[in-house]
Amino acid sequence: MRFTKERLEKILNDHAQWIEDHDTGIRADLSYTDLSSFDLSQTNLSRAKLLGTNLIGANLTRAKLVDADMTDANLSRANMTGANLTRADLIISNLTGANLSGANLTRAILARANLTRAILIRSNLSQANLIRADLSFADLSFATLSGARLYRADLSDANLTGADMFGADLTFASMLHSNMSHARLSFANLSNAMLTHANLSSSNLSDANLTGADTIDTDFTNVDISRAIWTNGRKYT
Secondary structure, eight states: OBOOHHHHHHHHHHHHHHHHOTTTSOOOBOTTOBOTTOBOTTOBOTTOBOTTOBOTTOBOTTOBOTTOBOTTOBOTTOBOTTOBOTTOBOTTOBOTTOBOTTOBOTTOBOTTOBOTTOBOTTOBOTTOBOTTOBOTTOBOTTOBOTTOBOTTOBOTTOBOTTOBOTTOBOTTOBOTTOBOTTOBOTTOBOTTOBOTTOBOTTOBOTTOBOTTOBOTTOBOTTOBOTTOBOGGGOBOO
16 A cells, blocks of 8 residues: 555654544554655654555654564665664564664564665664574674674674674674674673684674684684683683
8 A cells, every 4th residue: 555645644643643642643553555765754653553564765764663563564775874763673574775874773673684784883783682683794883782682693794893792692693704893792692603704803702602603714813802701611811
């Protein structure tokens, strides 16, 4: 379903009223509609229903999507620069090539989401659920991923330069050919992670768990591995 601009404005106005007063407004339900290429910049869609919505190429710059349900939404090539997606549900959503630079994704649910080649420069993914998410070739430089759950996530060829992954769960994650130079990985769980050909130069791996990690041809130049646990429980002091 493709909305006219006038009908969409009415839905958004009713939703804005619902946010203020649940008794008078109407919660926006835009599930399975076609909003591709729409300009939704700075729109407040917090707690809106956007399940399976087509948002390909949409402009969501600085949009507010706190607690929004965007399960299985197609956001490929969408511009979400500076958007607030705190606690948003993006399970199995398509964010291929989306621009999420500076976006707030704190505690967002991105399990099995496709973020291939997404731009997440300086985004905040603290405590986000990225279990089995595809982040291959994504740009996560200087992003915050502290406490994020990245179990079996694919970070192959990703740019994680200067990223903060303090205490992140990267168990069984694939970081083949990824660039994690100057990244903060202290207290991160990298057990059984694939780090083959990864660049970890000048990163901080203090107190990290690398038990069973594959480190063939990994660049550990100037890495801080103090108190890190290596294969077979060996601990570096």
